[in-house]
Amino acid sequence: MSHIQIKNxxxxxxxxxxxARSGKPDAASQEIVVLDDINLEFEEGEMVCILGPSGCGKSTMLRMIAGFDQPTSGEVLINGEPIDGPRADNIFVFQHSGLLPWMTVWENVELGLRHLEDKEEKDKTIQEYITMVELTGFEHHYPHQLSGGMQRRAELARAIxxxxxxxxxxxxxxxxxxxxxxxxxxxxxxxxxYIKKTTLIVTHDIDDALIMGDRVIVMSGRPSHVKLEKKLNFGRPRDLARNHELSELREEIFFMLGISYAV
Ligand SMILES: Nc1ncnc2c1ncn2[C@@H]1O[C@H](COP(=O)(O)OP(=O)(O)OP(=O)(O)O)[C@@H](O)[C@H]1O
Ligand SMILES: [Mg+2]
Structure with missing residues (x-):
C-alpha cells in the first residue's frame, strides 16, 4: 500500500x-473548481516535486494532504486511513519563517525534541542536525542574526x-x-x-524538480488535473545539461507550462 493516496x-x-452580484445563487456562477479528479500515490520515503501554473491549486492540494482543508469530494488516505484533520504527529509542514524569533537556533531545533528525556541524547541530536545543515558555530544566534539562507537551513534542521x-x-x-x-x-x-522520509515539494522551478525529485508531477491550469507524472530514475547529483533524457524532459515541461522555449 502506498504511504499517501489521493483518490478522485x-x-x-x-x-x-x-x-452577491447576481443577487441569487445559481449553480453555474458560484462554484470555482480548483482541483478536478486528482489521483496520485506517494510511496514511503519518496521525494516528489510538484510543478504547475500559479493558482492551479498546488498549495490547496498540500493543505488537504496536511489535513488543514477538506476535499469537496474524494479523499486523502495516509497509510490507508482517511485524513480528517491536521496530524502534527506525522506530518510536518515546512513553512518559511517558521523559526521563533525569540529563540536561538539551538532552541528552535530543540522544540521538536521535547519528547527526549535524556539530556545527553537530546543535545547530541540537536548538534547532529545543526551540523548537518552546516550551522555549526551559530547555535546560539537568534534568527535575525542569520542570513536568509542560514535561516532557511535552520528551518530545515527544525523540520527534520x-x-x-x-x-x-x-x-x-x-x-x-x-x-x-x-x-x-x-x-x-x-x-x-539522510532521513529517507516521504517528502512533497511544490516548486516553481523546473530545474529544482528535475534535480531533486524521485518523481515529478506537473499539474494543469484550473480546473487542475495531473498533466504529467514521471519517475526520475537517476542518481544524484544530476547534471541537467549533460543528461539527455532530463534535458528533453525539461523542455517538454517548459512547453507544457506554456513557455515555448527552455531557458
Ligand atoms: N479559501 C479560499 N476561498 C476561495 N478560493 C480559494 C481559497 N483558497 C484558494 N482559493 C483559490 O484556489 C486557487 C488555487 O489556489 P492555490 O493557492 O492552491 O494555488 P497555487 O497553485 O498554490 O498557486 P501559487 O503557485 O501562486 O502559489 C486560486 O484560484 C485561489 O484563488
Ligand atoms: Mg501556492
Whole structure:
C-alpha cells in the first residue's frame, strides 16, 4: 500500500462575490473548481516535486494532504486511513519563517525534541542536525542574526528534528538569491538522503524538480488535473545539461507550462 493516496480528489470554492452580484445563487456562477479528479500515490520515503501554473491549486492540494482543508469530494488516505484533520504527529509542514524569533537556533531545533528525556541524547541530536545543515558555530544566534539562507537551513534542521513521517514543503526556496537557493536545495537533497522520509515539494522551478525529485508531477491550469507524472530514475547529483533524457524532459515541461522555449 502506498504511504499517501489521493483518490478522485476534487476541490471547489464558492465565489461569494459573483453570487452577491447576481443577487441569487445559481449553480453555474458560484462554484470555482480548483482541483478536478486528482489521483496520485506517494510511496514511503519518496521525494516528489510538484510543478504547475500559479493558482492551479498546488498549495490547496498540500493543505488537504496536511489535513488543514477538506476535499469537496474524494479523499486523502495516509497509510490507508482517511485524513480528517491536521496530524502534527506525522506530518510536518515546512513553512518559511517558521523559526521563533525569540529563540536561538539551538532552541528552535530543540522544540521538536521535547519528547527526549535524556539530556545527553537530546543535545547530541540537536548538534547532529545543526551540523548537518552546516550551522555549526551559530547555535546560539537568534534568527535575525542569520542570513536568509542560514535561516532557511535552520528551518530545515527544525523540520527534520521533529522526525515526521511526511515532510510537506510549499516553495521552500522562495525569496532566496540564486546561489543560496542552490545551497539550500542541496541541503534538502542531503536531508532526504539522510532521513529517507516521504517528502512533497511544490516548486516553481523546473530545474529544482528535475534535480531533486524521485518523481515529478506537473499539474494543469484550473480546473487542475495531473498533466504529467514521471519517475526520475537517476542518481544524484544530476547534471541537467549533460543528461539527455532530463534535458528533453525539461523542455517538454517548459512547453507544457506554456513557455515555448527552455531557458
Ligand atoms: N479559501 C479560499 N476561498 C476561495 N478560493 C480559494 C481559497 N483558497 C484558494 N482559493 C483559490 O484556489 C486557487 C488555487 O489556489 P492555490 O493557492 O492552491 O494555488 P497555487 O497553485 O498554490 O498557486 P501559487 O503557485 O501562486 O502559489 C486560486 O484560484 C485561489 O484563488
Ligand atoms: Mg501556492
Amino acid at each position: 480528489l476534487k476541490k471547489s470554492y464558492v465565489d461569494k462575490r459573483r453570487v 528534528a521533529v522526525n515526521p513521517d511526511t515532510l510537506i514543503m510549499d516553495e521552500p526556496f522562495s525569496g532566496l538569491d540564486f546561489l543560496t537557493h542552490m545551497k539550500v536545495r542541496e541541503e534538502v537533497v542531503n536531508m532526504h538522503e
